[in-house]
Amino acid sequence: MKIISRINKSKSISNMIWLSSDSIIRLGLGFIISVWLARYLGPDDFGLYNYAYAMIAIYSAIASLGMNGVVVRELVKADTEKNVLLGTSFFLQIIGSLVASVFVISTTMILRPHEWNLVLIVLVMLPSVLIRSSDVVKYFFESVVSAKFTVISQNIAFVISSLLKILMIFNNGSYLMIGFTVTIEALITALLLFYFYKLKHKHFSWKVDFQEAKRLLSLSWPLIISGVALMLYMRIDQVMIGNMIGNAAVGIYSVAVKMVEVWYFIPVAIVSSVFPKIIKIKEVSELQYNERLQLLYDVLVVVSVSLAIFVSLFADYIISFFYDIQYIESSRLIKMYSWVCIFYFLSSASGRWYINEGLQKYALNRNLIGLLIGIFLNYILIPKYGMDGSVYATLIAYFCAGYLFDVFSHKTRLAFYQKTKSLWLPGAILRIKKTISR
Template sequence: MLWLSGDSILRMGLGFILNVWLARYMGPDKFGIFNYAMAMIAIYTSVASLGMNGVVVRELVRNSESTDRIMGTSFLLQVSGSFLAALLVVLSTILLRPGEWDILLITLVMLPSILFRSSDIIKYWFESIIAAKYTVIAQNVAFLISAGIKMLIMLQGGSYVAIAATVSLEALLVAIILIYLYRRKTKNYAWCVERQEIGRLLSQSWPLIISGLALMLYMRVDQIMIGNMINNTSVGIYSVAVKMTEVWYFFPVAIVSSLFPKIIKEKEKCEKSYNKKMQFLYDLMVATGVVLAIIVTLLSDYIIAFFYGEQYFEASRLIKIYAWVSVFYFLSSASGRWYINEGLQKYALNRNVLGLAIGILLNYLLIPIYGAEGSAYATLIAYGCAAYLFDILSPKTRVAFWQKTRALWIPSAILRIKNTISR
């Protein structure tokens, strides 16, 4: 957890400074185009991964003797998913923004970053053996090189197309370093592909593919719809608010990635202990999310005024709304792994489709009335419905709903966290 957090704290600090510099250098319009393309790429990352993350980690933990078969088959599937995702990105951009060649150009320059995501299979292996430091090393080195090149481009007065190319460069560097570290860590490996394993993995992950696509859509559809219904400048301003909040999203990733392999094993030993650990995880997610939301809400005006300047001041109002999305995002991160461990992938799909439908509908209704602020409210409501209220609809997920309800009562959640840590 410390390794993953350390990685993200570096990204948070340098990434925040870099994002401020990019926003001021490009201006709201070009920054909006840049983030529109980034949103389009992000939407299809779930297709590239084929929903394999949680499934592969679980299979590697449970069947360590079959590591080569799982790794080889999963890699082939992810390569196939990456090419499919790249095609979908191009088609979607052409359909949604026909004739806008500047957006298509930026998207094409960023497109290789999707293809290099096939190396994520090595990240899953490191996660399964709780060796996050190798992933952190790869990501940090690549990030620092990419950040340095971005700064040089801006110092030289380069174009935002060149800046966009560093997104693909960073993904390439991560892939190269991960492969190098994996070969050093594992001397004897012989990845292989089995047709039967392809069918088995896809049968477990296909709901997660659609679920992940729906999740990324309702995480990014606000920026896409603002770009289509208002203008690129509004996307740029809205993106500042989103990035100010999402800079903290490494917390749930670090916590869940570190704790869940042990929680998986706990289920095999004692159901009661397993549920207690899940409750602790939900408590931790909510407490962290609320603290961060309060801090961001109180400081947003000062941060925007000091770092971004008057041209982005409208973003401070958006942050006060969007910051509270993090509470439900954190809950969703924890329960997403729980769905996989319980074999409830179809429920994960259903909740994300529900969140997407609510998000699109509310964006469509609220953006014409309230502008970008309406989109922030739409995103908050959609997250609340999908990450929390959805679980009450089925007996199979209702236990998660009650655990989340207890976690949302902050005083009790903090007390349980304190008691658990003090034992």
């Protein structure tokens, strides 16, 4: 009863539940749709669809200009007038979206020249990048720990997009038509976010301030490059498999990746919900601040290890039950790839810690190192081990960037020590148990 009472009173936990419920719906419906698409399109077209989606995802960091953590922090601190901060951020992200769109098209044509079927599906998905500027409204709702409006918007859009995919499968729609649902989902989400914001703020009076724009860019520019580097080393494996093996291999590999990435909502929900409170605690007590950070790492490690064990144990059953025989190789890949989530979970928390400590350049360096290691190892290991080699490369890159990187500077070594303590599972479980029992 004590725990239930605490949940009812805690805005952070309520916010976390909203964010988690959003992704649990996506987990169920999204998994079914993904299976259906994989079986309907076959490895080749499913690989083409995922290659195009990877290209869109890589440059989404340019569209957002790395402003998520920065804008949330500035809104929480309230040093700048809210309408100026939101209006200026929105203006900057429109510019970022346009630049990102140019990069998407040019990179696709350089890497896969004359493959017009790939260029077409990229163009069909491209408007979803241009609409990314609406994320500014999500930053606002995150800053006031009120995720339900974001959750409702994203879920309505996701359900509509999913129903359209099902409709297209029943009517023998092409992969191009299915790709267009990515744009439709982004558009509906954006419209609903602005609708909910307008309900709470009758007078919509965002303002653009070019001095504020310069200030925000000076804070976020390392995060722009860092975000691109992060998305590259999250997706570069699929891009390199597509270039070095073929679209069918991307389709098989993507099944393994999606089986693991479907759980990535968990660190986002946890970190987004508790970090605004952690930021405020720092102003009161550095000791309490570090204790809360340690607890955050503990929770993320325990959850991620549990997920990795679960996915590894049941991968064979999941693939054999849900997927066609063409995807049977994915089972082996999943068992290895599932352990990537430990270091992804840790990175989610330390990334926000970097921003709060003004260490954006370290986030940039970390992701660049992860990217370089990933590219180098993929280049060496894919020809020798095929798709298995790409999993090895990704796991090593995440380990180096998400954990080992922090040991090399005195400014980030605290995060390394905290992560190391969390990776000792008995200690992490004891600290969580002690906190719950208070």
